[in-house]
Amino acid sequence: MRTKKFKLPHIPSGKDLVGVLEQKVIVVSFFGKSPYSSLGCKAGLIDGFPGRRVFHTSLIDDPDVDQELLCDIEGYHDPKQRVIYLHLRGVFDVHTLIKSYDLFSKELEEKGYLSVWADMKYRYARALMFLFSVSHILLISHPTHNFDISYVHLFRALDVMRQKALGGFSELLRTIPGLPKEWIITCRPCSPRVLFLFESCPAIYREGKIDVARTGSGSGGKYPSIKKLEHALEDQIYHILRKSRVITNISSNSLFAIPANQEFVFVQTKVDPSNDGIAHMVNSLVDFCKDPNGDCNRSNEEIVNTFSKIHLEVNGHNFRSFLQQHIDQAFTKGFDDNVGRHTSAGYFEIPTAGVWFEVSNKAYSFFLSSDQSLDKDLNKNKLQQQQLLLSSLHSLLDTDVRFSEGRCGKVLPLATATYQENLPPQYTRDYHESKLAHALSVFAVHARGPLFDQYTTQLEKDCDKYWKNGHQMCEVLSLTGNPCTNPLHRGGGEGAGGGELQGEANKTLDDPDPPESLDRTQLPLKEHSSGVRYVSACNCGRKQGPREDPFTMRAANYDFYQVLGEDCGCNHLESIHFPVFQPSTQDYRAAQLFSNKSAAGFLWKDGGTRGMEGRELNVSTPQGNTQGFSLVNRELCTSQTEGTHDDTLEITEDEPEPRCEAGFVSGQSMGSDIIQEETVSRLSPNPPRGDHSLPDTSHEIIIQVSDADSDSSKDKSLVRQPSTTEYLPGMLHANSPAGLLPQFPSWSLVCLGPSSLYSHNLGLQDQQQAGLLGGSAYLLPWDVTVRLEHHRDRGSGWPTVGDQYGSKGKMQATNQHSGTVLRGRKGKGGNKDLSEFVVKIFVGVEYECPRGHRFMCSAPDKVLKTTGSGLVKDNGNKVTSNDMSLYFPCPCRNAKPLVAQLMRIHVVTPKAPIHVTLNPRVQPAPSPCPVFVTGCEQPLKLSQSAYWVLRLPYVYAGEHGPYVAPKQPVPLNYGRLLAGVYGITEVQVSEEK
Amino acid sequence: MSEFDKVKDMRQKKYFSMNKDRKDGNRRLPIILAKPERDTDRDKERLGDKNMAKSSERLQSQPTIILRTREGENRAVSPSQRPATVLRKESETQQPPLYHLAAKHAGGDNVNPLALPTEMKSSVKLVDEAFQFCDGALEFLLDQNDFMVVGCLGLQGVGKSTFMSLLAGNHPDEPSKNFYFRPQSLEHHELGGHCTTGVDLLVTSNRVILLDTQPMLSASVMDRLVQQENKKFGGTEFASTENAMEIQSLQLAAFLLSVCHVVIMVQDWFFDPNFLRFLQSAEMLKPSTPTTSQDEEIIEYFPNVLFLQNHATTTDFSPSQVKLMQSVYNRTFLRSRLQIQSGMGIATGNIINSLTPATCGEAMNLFLLPEIGEIEEDGHYRGHPGFTELLSKLRNQIHGVARHPITHTILSEKNWFHYASKVWDGVKKSSFFLEYSRLLP
């Protein structure tokens, strides 16, 4: 009659157990901690009882457990002994625990070990609740020889739960027919006895190995008694369990009892060689090789069953007899572990195996089953009760997480209050984040444990929610780079990008599952306002007025000037109009320049900050857009001019030496169809050497004048007709797509009146030009020698280099008004229709700071300043022949100067048969920032003997967004008005008429 | 505006480092300033330790003081010159440590700070049985900054005191009555008792301060608590004896985690999951390092932690087993901020040829020691080079580990002592432990 190992829950099948089920049985359960090396088996000491191993059958076992319970209860019915052995394998067994790590790897990473271990321990505790409900004797196995006091808390938790479970479990037991009433009430066959098994002993007690202990004083003699240790442990355990009220005088009130007058501690003094598997196997082999006959007197079985053999030895100290006395007592008297005589013995039942299996299956489903279908007797209500029970068990064992919860929960409101302290009604993201950081640091100091992250997230969420609930600022950037300070609102345009609404939109794009956000459609419709105010002058410069920080290009570059211009009256002055979009239909729209919206958005944002990097640019003109070539000498220049251009005047510096270093910049925009090179006559700017300064001496400049309207150029310019249904969303620049025009002009060119308005003696008076800084209110005289030459005359050759045209003396002879000095040219090489004269032009390159300070520059790096006697020593050569910085620190403040921007070009034209032309091109930031242009196909021709003012754009914006003016001074070549602004054309005969 | 930015920056820094800690479980970076590790120093140290092994007999020569001229060096005093020589940094004399407790010098007597303290024959109490901080150790401490503190935690009977004595320089063959830290005697064994109570301190001549503690979660200690029921103990306000036991242990552990450069967790089997839980609870309850700075900088100190597997078997020394242990500890301490990868360990590749990062995975602070005095049977396989060699290698590793500053100021030995006293006070007064004890089942 051999029974097999079974696994709970187990329903015995009748045929192989005939008679066995009627047998009365005692149930002995094993549980406890075990090291990895024992592979979770703690029943080794009883494994030999039936004469063969049942639980631990192989040295290379790798048992698995239920993945949900992380437990496995094996059983074995020994009919001879009339004992059912149960063996719990679970997370207290390191082997099982490590296997469970794989199931919990995510939790270990996210919640940490404290939380995971509590969860695992809870599952183990459920199995223990089961064992304590169905066993007579429980053996706690422990790898060392010290009582593990962590069991005290575990037992207390189990006891609390046992009391709570009584009602539910007893109801379940009632469904078993014929179960004794008292069993139903007490929910267990008896108050179980707990025995302690310590699997190792101090080295001095160890048997089976040569005595290796350092016996120290040696007082113990050769064979110190293990009994002494066992009894000491018994005393210790008894004291501790009594003191912590795990055991009491009345055993039926306790989770378990320990016998008062019987041994309940067993310390193993033999070494299990299989605990050190490798050494055991290798060294057995080594020994065998050394002495193959050494083992010959051992039977095969003994060799296989080395372990069992040890424990079958009859010896004064053996586990079998230790356990057997308890089993025997159970069968004879039952357990009466009450203390004191006044109480009657507790209930003690020895069930038949059949009844026990029935009870154990009920108990299993009650304590261990999470599967509802397993037991039909559990209705919904009961199931809820069970869940409640289990969750309170979990919480009892979850000390660390609960501590963390308490801590974090206590600190969270504190941290939230820290955040909300002294908050303004609306505040920026930066401020929000700094306050949140402060709150988080307060939180971090006092919060603790596994829930720290969870609560941190909660704190962040709470603060974020508070901020977004009416305390958020719009923060859309103005075109000058200031955030809108209104409470979050809709409308008002994109400004220079940014802002909370857009930020949220971006987040939504990135995050497939955005956090609940407030309904944005409920936000008020409102214009942006940064609260910042600037002072700007009107188009003509005569009147100044305050202006709101602009959020639209129209407000920045057009509307403000229209309004102020009405006030000033300069709207009605003679002016030159710039090309703008003329709609032909009602449903015109902005041209779609980008197929990828998000890319545009990104670039738009980028445009705002790009400038701060201040990249060095070594070339004064963008290589990509304009073609520059230097002339080595005149011959070369001539041949080129002849080869490519008709009627082109060449400008060179008049140098005494024949080698001419003057550059010739064609100004041709390679990528653009708008600027037609041949219609332009240019003033040759500086040599492209990288430094903007010319020799300080004042030089005369020779200008060749061409017939501007040659046939070929006219043909070209006729090619394009601008669209009348789509307008250009940004501003016109050299790379703008052809055929698109902006809705409004960003530039203005007005004529203040006759040239006599300007007196170089007096300078500009405050009533003429408002807000000019003292000493800077002058224009710069600029003498230009003009030689008119018609192309048909050129065949006979150019004048020699050595010609000394207008000398300084002659220049000084001209009066202080713009005028010309005409003089005959010494004929050289025949009667040519040559005329040569010097014209005096007055120019002013004017900057305006955010506070409305205005000043002129006399050089790319110098503010115009009169001498002490009020004289202007500079002339216009430098400002006309060099790139001029778009941004210049305003002299109004020395520390942290404000950045002034080049806003106007003043030109007083001479009375001469020529037109001064303007062709302003601005690159407001380093490449790849485009070069902004007016959109006129030809340089702007200024009327003679008049005072003209060109007002430049306030804000530059391409398709990618605005190039926001820097707030701090930047390198002078950061943004530039490119050289080549000024030119001269001959007055056409037709015009003169 | 600029102020917001500052705060924001600070927060980001702080926050990022926290995030980093969280995500990257393998590299635990504390929010503290770490002294740059100097390899050269470590090499010297190794060399020095070899010398020490040779000269295990105590030298009693005339004390000499060598002023070190190299600046910015920080290492343990070369053990080859022990015990008569103290190396001092020149810079120290110019820049005395700014620690505010420095004024409270030993007993007020104006001893030469360079004078050698009495050599310690055995440990003295730092924390006594009644959980009071003791001043006795102060006379053995110097006013110099080049020292390290090594503490030890473990359950009852795992061999803490024996190991600490051996670490201090006792030879395994010496009779245990000569040990610096008294290990369990037979009487202790027979009574299932413990030996160490509170915290014992020993300063070695190469300026390593060793702290041995009473066993954690010990039944023996608890039994004594029960027996002395009516005596007032440090932790008896914690509702019940078993809670008091748990809390006392947590307090000691939290204390050690706050004042040691290296804390050695000794276990004699692999492994008690509750002990690892206990360790992390202590980490959680450890009060914030007391700091005098008023800013909001969170100075949290986390020491190097070394797991020492005592009584390791031949099987334990196999690469697959070491790999398993390392992986278990790594996963268990994924969310912990204790430093468990600091270059110490059995599998660094420098200890046993077969145990390398290649065979066992990235090395962590896990070391194995076999049974002391294990008899070497002829031809039998052990899997390790023997106890003595392993111990000496472990000692070198511990001495060579990068020491993170315990506080934001540089401490001298004596400053450390006062700091430890303050920490102990903070631990005892912390409400965390009371809160925790209320939640125990």
Ligand SMILES: [Zn+2]
């Ligand atoms: Zn707004």
Ligand SMILES: [Zn+2]
């Ligand atoms: Zn005006």
Ligand SMILES: [Zn+2]
């Ligand atoms: Zn200004």
